[in-house]
Amino acid sequence: MNALAARRRHPAAIALLILVGLLVTGAAYAALAPKPAQASTVSADQVEQGKKLFQANCSTCHGLGAEGTKDGPSLAGVGAAAVDFQVGTGRMPMTRPDVQAPRKEEVLFDEKEIAAMAAYVASLAPGPAVPDAEYTDGEKGDPAKGGELFRVNCAMCHNASGAGGALTRGKYAPSLRNISGEHIYEAMVTGPQSMPVFNDSNVSPESKRDIIAFLHTVDKQEKVGGMTLGNLGPVSEGLFIWVFGLGIMIGFAVWLGQKSA
Amino acid sequence: MSTTAHTASGADRLRANDPEPSTPVGGGMRKVGGVAGWVDDRTGAAKGVGYLMKKVFPDHWSFMLGEVAMYSMIICLLTGAFLTFWFVPSAGQVVYDGSYLPLKGVTMSEAYRSTLDISFDIRGGLIIRQIHHWAALLFIVAINVHMMRVFFTGAFRKPRELNWVLGAQLSMLALVEGFAGYSLPDDLLSGTGLRAAEGFMRSVPVVGSYLSYFVFNGPFPGESIIPRLYAVHVLLLPAILVGLFTVHIVLVALQKHTQYPGPGRTNDNVVGFPVMPVYAAKAGGFFFIVFGVVALMSALVTINPIWAYGPYDPSPVTAGSQPDWYMGFADGALRLLPGFLEFTAFGFTFSFNVMIGAILLIPVMYGLITLYPFLEEWVTGDKREHHLLDRPRNNPTRTGIGMAGIAAYCVLMFAAGNDIMAIKLHLSINDITMMLRALFFVLPPVVFWITKRICLSLQRRDRDLVLHGRETGRIIRTAEGRFYEQHEPLDPYTRWNMVQHEQHRPLELESGVDENGVAAPNARSQRLRAKVSQFYFKDRVEPVSPAELEAAHHDGHHVEAIEHQEPGGAPLVEVASSPSTDNADATESDRQGH
């Protein structure tokens, strides 16, 4: 009898056999299973790393297999673009369930980690991919055409200058000031939370680039007449004239009527 | 000159006792005299203008609010005239080719394009446009605050009821003028407002659709609304505003300005400063100040950035669609009025949800405002001329009614900004709307009651101050070892402000029947009158009379020990003093320093 056979009734033998079986089937699967349809260079490692990050940070609300729970929807089909957007703008992970996930300055993950999680989610089901840099560069777009598209499709929620607007029940469309072209594109194509989906057959990639160009032009230009008071329109202008306009006038009137020293 | 008499020699001594020559008149003054003479030769105006120059105006900052309104209107007229040189009031479609790149190649109306040109391609155009719009906003702010001042001080009483009526009409016309003005550029925001206006017209029963087609000359938007609004804004309303406003200030000059009560001021005089030279300088200077402040605001703060909204199109709309602030109360009413107020009956649609806020609110509100002086006259039965103003606290019911009205107005105005409040304060817009709906009914009575109570308390405080004097913070120890705070009686000038007013009494109800038992024809209205009069004047605080003050002097308690404190008299033994209460009327012991 050889040494291995002599130890076949060792207590650890069963455990070792299962482990070997798992490794073998796992390796076989990894070698033989069909790759996802995305053309991007996603490696199995990336998906694996993404899955781990997902399970550590996202599964509480989205389920272990991203199938969704009462606190968070299923992520099957949202695509890498959604992950890149949500995590990249700090919206995800949400600190607590709420009507809306606000954008946060502090992004918890670096680019590699975000790409990994995106790869994992993309591997679940086909969905929008991270857009090509060709279409997210505002410099190449036409801001005038973008403005027309923006006013028809976006201004009713986000305000004509992208200053943001209210939705029902405490939800809101956020301000679009100083957002990267990539994130703008991804938001349009994935329709985060209340925002509708503007897929590439609704608003073509060139049109999306025009919209990005428009928003970036507004970023650079918006103070043409002076302080904009938040670009919120007549409400802030009215507040300003009552507080400062009237206040200054009354100040001068009081001074005018006082006896001089 | 007399010194020369001593040192002069010879012939000069002969002239030593000549009368002093009068001050030589400078060349400039001679010219003015010349021109004035030429005009007077032809008009006899010297007497009139001389009289006007000597007119006296009382000095109080709250009297300048009407001036702010007047000067803002003049600024609008000036800058508006400039704008008409470049603005094109046409809805004809053109393609933009100016210097604002985000709109290059976009199809828009001529009106919008010309406004963009004014803003970006004409030197000084943007500053003139911004001055025009900021001055317009300030105009209506000043009108409202001026109206509130006139209301709370009772300046609308006889003989000024007519001026109040004129002012109310001016105020309403100013709203329409502003609406027409900001709709002229035909941008997305104001165009959405015009779209809503068309919906308002439709809601009028029977003639609604006809009204809409007549005003817009066909289906909305049509090509006529911009030129028509231009005629209204540039020609019709300015003419009416200037005309009514001229009558308004002529009446002020004729009836002379009211004044706050004070020492030396009576109902039969006006105390203040004459037009020449003081008021000419102050009021004239104030015009430049108003203009300068508006110019500064226009240099530093954007207003109505029409380039950001884009040209009007019925398909897009911007979040945060509000009219200019002065239309906010009507827009807010539309947001709060619930949908169930619209119903169909007999095959016709009654849209009260729109009509109440859009069509009825402004006339009803201004109607109530216009009628108020007559209501008060009915309630007080007071037919005397009033030239001394009321302190608001001395008429608590009127002040309370005014505050309640302002509360209701503010609820509506804030309702127009409900979506801005929702995003800035992180609230639900639905909750804000529901709360404001409730507040519209709950807040005014609460505000009325609180204001009235505050006024009555302030009156009692005034009484207290007169009767017991000012607490000086100085403590006196008597020989027996008791401690009192020394009170200083008010000097007669300060005291006068608190005792000069008269309190109205509720009207007594005369017997509703004559000696034969026949009911008087107006018995019911007289009963109502007495009831309302009771509501107004039942709770009142009378001003202190000399007898009461004398009684307070002799009031048994030594606590105030007022009788020992004629101003300048010495107190009893002084123990401690707080330096901060020293003032010009300090008693001798203070000056001895402790």
Added chain:
Amino acid sequence: MNEHGTEHGGQVAQPGPEGFGREAVRLDQGHIVGTGGLPERFDNPGFPPHIPRAADLDERAAKRAEKQVATLFGLSMLGTLVFIVAYFAIPMENRVFIPGIGLANLSNVVLGVSLAFGLLGIGIGAVHWAKTLMPDEEMVEERHPLRSSDEARGGFVKTVLTGGTEAQLDRRPLIKYSLGGALGLFALPVVLQVAGSLGPLPKDELSKTMWKKGDRLVRDPELTPVKATDVTIGSVFHILPESIKDSEHVLEDKAKAAVLLMRLEPEAIKVAKERDWGHDGIVAYSKICTHVGCPVGLYEQQTHHLLCPCHQSTFDVTQDCKVIFGPAKRPLPQLKITVDAEGYLVADAPFREAVGPSFWERG
């Protein structure tokens, strides 16, 4: 409550032989009007002593004030000069970073600030001059009752009545009545011109839009047709009828024909008619709010609510756009759609009811 009306209760004290005078009186006895020894009300004390200003007393202070006023006027001149120079010197396109504002239009800022200085210099200077150097002794102007004397009034009445008699109005009622008629009617042509020609009659135009059966749905503003397969769940498309390309009144037609296209899961739709009039979960509704006509564009993808930004009317797309919040009453009209042979979405029928805000004869 005694007739003097304060809220203190108690007896009204009776005056002693010399009236109230110097006797101790309890202050809780209501408002007491003195009858002897003391006046009923306080007298007006007259003007308080005049306090002279520094410039009245001290020639140096006056000179200082003069210098201050002159400086202010000088500042004004400086401001005006800067305005004139800047008007020509600063090009309109210049953008400069100004702290507190950002990238601002330099011409606007400089022109405005210099103009402000130019004006404020004069204004503040003039007021300061008045306050420090012009007389500040208060003057008194007497008022006279505004009412004319009885004599004048009588004269006025007499003149009017005499005029009436001299015109023989009372003797000649025919003149009176016909004058009334003529004056009453003469203004009517003016009114008629305005009312009669201000605009055309609406007839039934408010009840009709340009949508016809077979009209393709095209995107706004690109005007390209939409395939059913382009519309994914959660999408919203802003739609116009294809025939708008041939319209001569584009904005007027758009104001009635604008449509919003959405796709929901068919199970989410709760009303059968809505499902029938849609296509496989794709539904089309009028975009014109039934409140006062703003475009209802805010589609909340997850709640399936449509929100109008003007007055917050909210429509539930799963319930045939019924109003669930806000001031609107009627639901948004639905456009019946189907697909044509090539898979493009087309209208299957015109709108079955009037779109937009309600009006009287809408029914």
